[in-house]
Amino acid sequence: MQNKNLNPELHELETALSALTPAPGQLRRDELFFQAGRASVRKRPVFWPTLSILLAALLAVSWLYRPAPTTTERVQLVQVIKEVPASSENTFRRPFYYTRSDGTDVTSYIALRDNVLKNGLDVLNVKTPTSDHAEPIKRQKTEPLTRWNWQKLLNGESS
Numbered sequence: 001m002q003n004k005n006l007n008p009e010l011h012e013l014e015t016a017l018s019a020l021t022p023a024p025g026q027l028r029r030d031e032l033f034f035q036a037g038r039a040s041v042r043k044r045p046v047f048w049p050t051l052s053i054l055l056a057a058l059l060a061v062s063w064l065y066r067p068a069p070t071t072t073e074r075v076q077l078v079q080v081i082k083e084v085p086a087s088s089e090n091t092f093r094r095p096f097y098y099t100r101s102d103g104t105d106v107t108s109y110i111a112l113r114d115n116v117l118k119n120g121l122d123v124l125n126v127k128t129p130t131s132d133h134a135e136p137i138k139r140q141k142t143e144p145l146t147r148w149n150w151q152k153l154l155n156g157e158s159s
Helices: 008-019 029-040 046-065 105-117 150-155
Strands: none
Touching: none
């Protein structure tokens, strides 16, 4: 593209540049991306793997060269007590003797509690005042709650 209005200095530069041929590119796209990926990866840690290998080697060496266990004999006298076989007639529940800090005996309370837990509230023989309009509450025998009858209980059904 020659322009007639150019001054002679620029005309000489234009002819010199047109005589040049482009050199082939030194930049290859695939290699550039490969090198960029390699540079982006973190360097492999050296300290912790080396430390763990060193500790494992020390553990193995200490396990191999540990001292042999020493055995010591100790004589100990043991008194053997003959057990008397208990007959079914002589077995009984040993009563507990509890006392409070004020010195009162609470064994009777424990016996009463055990009796109530075993036989229910009827053993207390407590008479509740009833009015003319209310009926006394009667204890009903119920079956124990199991996984098969809990749904009946929730629905209000009786068996």
